[in-house]
Amino acid sequence: MPYSAEINRTNPTCFVFLVDQSSSMLKPFGGQPDKQKAEGVADAINRLLQNLILKCAKSDGIRDYFYVGVIGYGGKVVSALGGALAGQALVPISVIANNPLRVEQRTRKVDDGAGGILEQKFKFPIWVEAKAIGRTPMCEALKLARQYLEMFLGRFADCYPPLVINITDGMATDGDPRLDAQALQKLTSSDGNVLLFNAHLSAKRALAIEYPSLEDPLPDNFAKLLFRMSSKLPPRLFEAARADKFPLQPEARGFVFNADLVSVIRFLDIGTRVAQTIR
Amino acid sequence: MLTEIPSLRWYAFHTHKRGNTPDEYEDAFAGDAATGRFAVADGASESSFTAAWAKLLVENFVTAKGRSWHDLDWLASPRQLWANDVDAQSLPWYAEEKREQGAYATLLGVAFSRRAWHALAIGDSCLFRLRGGKLGKSFPLAHSSDFGNQPALLGSRGRPADTPSQSIRRARGKWRPGDRFLLMTDALAEWMLRRHEQGQRPVEDMDRLLAEPAPQEVFAAWVEERRKNQGLRNDDVTLVVIDFMANDLSFRAKG
Numbered sequence: 001m002p003y004s005a006e007i008n009r010t011n012p013t014c015f016v017f018l019v020d021q022s023s024s025m026l027k028p029f030g031g032q033p034d035k036q037k038a039e040g041v042a043d044a045i046n047r048l049l050q051n052l053i054l055k056c057a058k059s060d061g062i063r064d065y066f067y068v069g070v071i072g073y074g075g076k077v078v079s080a081l082g083g084a085l086a087g088q089a090l091v092p093i094s095v096i097a098n099n100p101l102r103v104e105q106r107t108r109k110v111d112d113g114a115g116g117i118l119e120q121k122f123k124f125p126i127w128v129e130a131k132a133i134g135r136t137p138m139c140e141a142l143k144l145a146r147q148y149l150e151m152f153l154g155r156f157a158d159c160y161p162p163l164v165i166n167i168t169d170g171m172a173t174d175g176d177p178r179l180d181a182q183a184l185q186k187l188t189s190s191d192g193n194v195l196l197f198n199a200h201l202s203a204k205r206a207l208a209i210e211y212p213s214l215e216d217p218l219p220d221n222f223a224k225l226l227f228r229m230s231s232k233l234p235p236r237l238f239e240a241a242r243a244d245k246f247p248l249q250p251e252a253r254g255f256v257f258n259a260d261l262v263s264v265i266r267f268l269d270i271g272t273r274v275a276q277t278i279r
Numbered sequence: 280m281l282t283e284i285p286s287l288r289w290y291a292f293h294t295h296k297r298g299n300t301p302d303e304y305e306d307a308f309a310g311d312a313a314t315g316r317f318a319v320a321d322g323a324s325e326s327s328f329t330a331a332w333a334k335l336l337v338e339n340f341v342t343a344k345g346r347s348w349h350d351l352d353w354l355a356s357p358r359q360l361w362a363n364d365v366d367a368q369s370l371p372w373y374a375e376e377k378r379e380q381g382a383y384a385t386l387l388g389v390a391f392s393r394r395a396w397h398a399l400a401i402g403d404s405c406l407f408r409l410r411g412g413k414l415g416k417s418f419p420l421a422h423s424s425d426f427g428n429q430p431a432l433l434g435s436r437g438r439p440a441d442t443p444s445q446s447i448r449r450a451r452g453k454w455r456p457g458d459r460f461l462l463m464t465d466a467l468a469e470w471m472l473r474r475h476e477q478g479q480r481p482v483e484d485m486d487r488l489l490a491e492p493a494p495q496e497v498f499a500a501w502v503e504e505r506r507k508n509q510g511l512r513n514d515d516v517t518l519v520v521i522d523f524m525a526n527d528l529s530f531r532a533k534g
Binding site for chain 2: 006008009010053054055057058059061062097098100103111122123125240243269270
């Protein structure tokens with residue numbers, strides 16, 4: 001059965017994040033109108049990286065179950081990693097963990113277990129800053145992701161298929177991204193095709209939609225285009241999502257509208273799961 | 280004392296997940312023939328400081344005063360010990376966050392008294408009672424399809440939401456001389472039930488292992504063989520075997 005390879009340190013898999021940093025990201029975010037989309041995108045990618053790291057963190061350090069690349073596209077297409085990681089393509093997750101640009105102190109509200117709410121401080125590492133500049137070369141970003149993954153698959157031919165997560169407001173300026181998406185999804189390991197999931201951050205104040213099976217309920221053509229580019233959830237991810245109480249229909253796709261894809265990380269199987277992620 | 284007239288004998292076997300090092304083993308087991316209490320636990324691989332938590336759980340289940348299979352008050356002590364151990368450490372941000380979340384493990388404990396047994400389960404570690412070479416009772420899961428990768432867990436931070444009361448399972452029964460009880464963490468238990476469902480006689484398979492001159496020494500290879508050829512999931516594996524000697528009615532356990 002495809003998508004069943006064990007993810008471990010000798011046979012890791014790969015995440016490539018594509019981050020839309022174009023000038024349209026200056027507009028407010030529908031989900032949180034007091035926030036620019038660029039800030040929403042930066043929060044989303046930082047939270048994804050944080051959760052990916054926490055999934056691999058043990059008391060004695062980080063286990064390198066994943067290699068990670070972050071590609072920014074705003075005007076030009078480049079590695080969006082900064083600081084000590086500036087310009088790097090794919091790096092082991094432990095290297096990401098130990099090299100954030102900075103670690104912010106944030107607060108969150110938690111249930112105190114007795115009907116009340118507690119404010120709890122927590123550390124929020126930043127790897128990618130909010131940025132909004134230039135046009136939206138999404139096709140070129142998908143091409144660069146393909147180069148990263150050809151390299152990775154050359155080394156780990158039997159890995160759990162790599163995942164590409166594209167976070168965008170949906171408006172490519174350099175052509176029809178579906179062709180480059182398809183070319184990316186044609187890459188395979190012996191365990192299956194590369195997966196492309198899309199997170200659409202829109203200025204529209206529409207309800208969040210997670211893992212739909214049909215494009216009809218989606219509010220605009222950009223969302224529909226991204227939906228069509230998104231891979232279907234493989235059976236085990238589908239089952240894990242259902243077990244997590246996502247009301248999925250058959251053929252659900254790796255697409256969310258005004259929502260985040262942190263849950264995908266939770267669905268991946270690296271051993272006995274604990275039902276927690278950082279929001 | 281039981282040790283003078285050993286109507287009960289117990290053995291434990293364990294091996295780590297392939298690809299991990301032996302010190303990354305995060306299951307745990309404990310037993311005390313004198314009190315008639317035994318336990319296995321499976322630390323959740325996604326949590327941190329997990330092996331220590333699993334070990335504290337089984338040891339405290341076995342040594343707790345009172346009916347540890349019935350009331351869970353005894354958990355306060357291992358939770359405090361765990362926190363004392365980890366809260367003082369200076370850690371990088373990710374380890375700090377994982378420490379804050381707490382460690383998680385399944386627990387299966389059983390307590391034998393004069394004629395009866397009482398078991399407690401949180402999660403998918405399983406107890407099997409064998410009688411006359413046949414698989415009898417299985418608890419808390421009865422089918423291989425009941426296993427998933429998100430079992431109920433006991434958390435070291437003791438948040439009420441972590442372990443809802445419906446995920447705490449209890450069972451009881453009678454034991455007879457000649458009975459054999461097996462306690463297992465999930466990968467082996469799933470294998471056992473699946474092979475049984477397929478008519479493959481896993482009990483006999485296990486009997487042959489236990490009849491080896493030095494079963495401990497061949498256990499890891501025995502597991503690896505079944506990982507390769509019989510779909511035994513690659514995970515830490517722990518097995519506790521408790522045998523009640525036939526024709527010996529002298530067992531008296533406390534508790």
